[in-house]
């Protein structure tokens with residue numbers, strides 16, 4: 358199947374990472390941190406701005422906790438996001454309010470963000486959903502000097518703004534996710550990048566004064582050399598993450614019938630043995646809290662390193678594939694494209710279809726052609742059925758519409774379409790076009 362997961366990972370990266378980790382041990386995290394910093398255009402002296410975590414949500418939690426915001430402070434969130442983002446603020450006792458996305462984008466406009474800022478607003482999460490860039494951060498920071506802006510760059514590794522600056526270097530801070538479906542994956546993992554010098558100092562002080570209570574093995578957020586301890590994932594946790602990563606990578610190599618058969622065969626035993634590493638349903642429902650002090654295992658970091666070193670190639674491929682979809686899908690009444698600036702490196706190629714039924718029919722037809730069509734985000738607070746902390750129906754009409762009608766086409770190493778698949782995409786788009794909204 359041509360799909361969305363492990364989009365920068367090659368099979369040979371796995372033995373490569375294992376050898377690197379055996380040779381370098383804890384130094385693997387340091388190497389990944391330096392390579393990731395380089396991929397963001399930071400020079401070696403700035404590598405200390407990057408901190409590695411066990412998840413993106415842990416990075417966001419640690420940064421927010423370091424701000425020591427008074428209980429009840431307000432945080433603005435995009436009205437189109439992943440449940441783990443609002444959950445961070447729920448767990449920190451902070452109030453959230455959602456800013457709707459624009460009708461022709463999957464992000465709020467800087468105007469909408471600015472208008473939504475109130476006297477209680479202390480922090481704004483600025484998204485770059487799908488790798489589409491939210492511009493205007495300089496003006497927002499200048500106009501609201503008491504507000505901290507953190508970029509959610511989970512989808513946007515490699516995107517640049519209108520004047521060529523890397524996403525993830527525009528706010529006071531930014532966080533990235535290295536989960537299976539992200540542009541670079543370590544299985545599960547994340548990074549925090551802090552540019553604002555005073556925030557960096559506060560963060561360092563916070564991490565050294567809030568050591569985890571029980572710390573059998575430790576890794577440093579900095580990557581091993583110094584800094585505050587995070588809890589290193591246990592061997593069994595890393596093993597599960599690796600197994601799950603291999604499974605995701607395998608799904609990208611198998612034809613549809615083989616994948617269906619293997620999935621049916623493995624579903625029950627994998628559940629029984631509990632070998633799949635993913636966000637538990639109880640966390641999605643807002644009933645349990647993740648381990649926000651989870652660090653990134655050096656072996657996982659070595660897997661990240663193998664991909665981070667090839668950043669130019671990874672980004673160039675995604676850009677070329679997005680341009681190819683642009684060319685393939687021209688002149689289709691009823692399908693809508695978000696406004697996309699030239700600097701965007703897309704995680705997925707997102708479209709809005711006329712309605713949910715048309716979208717679902719297109720997904721079924723794509724599957725017949727061996728292509729996984731995505732329905733991310735299927736709710737304003739994804740996934741549908743999650744705890745929508747602080748969200749009420751109708752708060753963000755554009756976000757709700759996007760959740761009903763979004764279709765995303767795959768990009769990355771495992772989404773290189775054959776000529777017949779390209780023809781199928783065009784035919785499906787023509788068949789499922791429909792009315793102009």
Ligand SMILES: Cc1ncc(COP(=O)(O)O)c(C=O)c1O
Nearest residue numbers: 412413414439511534535536547
């Ligand atoms: C937009 C967005 N932000 C944040 C996250 C959280 O990242 P992580 O799963 O690494 O905690 C995700 C995805 O999972 C996401 O899609």
